[in-house]
Amino acid sequence: MIEHNRQDNLEGRDRDTIVSTGMDFSEKDRSGSFLQQDSGLMFARSLSDGLEIMEIKEALEKYPEAVGYFGANFRSTGRDFDRETEGGYFIRVKRGHAIEFPVQACLFLKQQGFRQKVHNLIVVEEGAKAYIITGCSASHSASEGMHLGISEFFVHNGAYLNFTMIHSWQESVSVKPVSIASVGEEAVFISNYVCLKPVRDITMYPTALLHGRKARASFNSIILSHPGSLQDVGSRVALQAEETQAEIISRAVSLGGKVVARGHIKASARNVKGHLECRGLILPEKGSIYAIPEMETDYRDVDLSHEAAIGRINKDEIEYLRCRGFSPHEAQSLIVRGFMDVGVLGLPDKLKAEIEELENSTLKAGL
Amino acid sequence: MMMLEVKDISVEVSGHLILQGVNMHIRKGEVVVLFGPNGSGKSTLLKAIMGFEGYKVISGEILLGETRIDGLPVEERVKLGLGLMYQHPPQVRGVKLAQVAGRLNGNAGLIKEMSERLSLSSHLSRDINMGFSGGEMKRSELFQLILQDPDLLLLDEPESGVDLENISVMGKVLNGYLKEEGKSALIITHTGYILDYINARKGCVMIDGKMWCVGRPKEIFGNIRERGYDKCMGCDDRAQSAR
Secondary structure, X not given: OOOHHHHOOOOHHHHHHHHOOOOOOOOOOOOEEEEEEOOEEEEXXXXXXXXXXXXXXXXXXXXXXXXXXXXXXXXHHOOXXXXXXXXXXXXXXXXXXXXXXXXXXXXXXXXXXXXXEEEEEEEEOOOOEEEEEEEEEEOOOOOOOEEEEEEEEEEOOOOEXXXXXXXXXXXXOEEEEEEEEEEOOOOEEEEEEEEOOOOOEEEEXXXXXXXXXXXXXXXEEEEEEOOOOEEEEEEEEEEOOOOOEEEEEEEEEEOOOEEEEEEEEEEOOOOEEEEEEEEEEEOXXXXXXXXXXXXXXXXXXXXXXXEEEEEOOOHHHHHHHHHOOOOHHHHHHHHHHHHOOHHHHOOOHHHHHHHHHHHHHHHHHHO | OEEEEEEEEEEEEOOEEEEEEEEEEEEOOOEEEEEOOOOOXXXXXXXXXXXXXXXXXXXXXXXXXXXXXOOOOHHHHHHOOXXXXXXXXXXXXXXXXXXXXXXXXOOHHHHHHHHHHOOOHHHOOOEEOOOOOHHHHHHHHHHHHHHHOOOEEEEEOOOOOOOHHHHHHHHHHHHHHHHHHOOEEEEEOOOOHHHHOOOOOEEEEEEOOEEEEEXXXXXXXXXXXXXXXXXXXXXXXXXXXXX
């Protein structure tokens, strides 16, 4: 349970917004929590053996290896990154530890016009396993805000990380997450992205580098696009070692907003597999979806494929459900909910049910 | 008592006149079989009765019991007691068979029992018709129809694409249901296999969008099998029976 005096600084509405990104203040069924408002830490603590969770600043002071991790994925890919960040979290799961309950983290944007810039490090050591649910959201008062989130993931040999990010912004907020994951031998990295609330614009193109043999990565995104929102969301996987596998699945529903669904799989080793799947539905007469699947290979012996389908809900499906007694509105809602099925996220049942609940309440209001 | 009365309806699809002045009626508890060559308008009649979008009744009227239903939305007709078994049901991604079953019938015991009888237990958790075989689709259609429990069942080629074993399973379930519940039904059949399982006393033949004749279904089917629909065209009985 997060002590009430720690929560007292949060207004009721802000609290609700934070809860809508998956934060559970009771900490029941959670292994640890982190909450940052603008650039200030509200709380950080671990409730589980083998799990460390703290502010990035503290980790960099405490652990020389944290300094080594900081920026490492950018250096290895020759990319630059913004060094003017303030705050962010350091989450580490120690070698061999399987953390049963999800770890929760939230970055909250409160002040009007605030430019929140964070740098997060997530390290899952050899053979360790964890589920992380992280929310990024903005207060109703935070108009004209901006969020830049840099995240670096290190999923070491034989480790497993399921990282679910839920965004809950405001119409006037701009968001630019930048993330790179490095995934070792026989390690699994699952990255889920759920964005159901209005936002001004989001641009993100997270990358996973599978450099260890038999490493696997999945990127799944579920996006609801409100009128006036632009969500340019992609995922990129570099298959750099033999027998690595990637899957990129995107589901976008436009309520009038614009979604750019990018995906890029690059095979630079033999015997690798990659699959891209993009599905988009537009509910009103006007709405934009731009699906851009890309694949490339340097070798013959690879297995890369993609499928994409965008447009309206098939009328025959609506009519079929009406034939079973559903109204046209109920039929549409049933199909949209099924379309945005969180089953693809690979979550444990309890967490899956929580996210389903968040989705249901948003869709009920949105459709 | 009349269950369904189709009174002199003409139906247009995409600007083409498909049905012309069709009359028919079905009494309560009566099972009627509808024959006719491909493209004669049989499915169009079922879809017009059901109220599908694009099947426009431009003249005449359709009564279900006492209620005039042409012009009502599909789901209203369902509420009034109409149920349709599709010939080619669509795949509905993301919607589970169990979700629809639960909506059609609140009795979980019945859902379980019927799903077992129709070998669909493992299909309940699957997206409707996604990856179903031809036989599975038809069994799922029959399953949903029985759960819906309509007063008048419209069956569009229940046996097409189904192997003989499946026809037997479905035929028995359907016959048991129709007999016990005293339901009315209108059944389109090409192969006639379904006639071995159900007790239908009336058959109609539709040709070129017109109701051609009415008679005993097995006799009609025997004639069609022997001489084809060409002979129907020159049939002398037509004038009296089609009234």
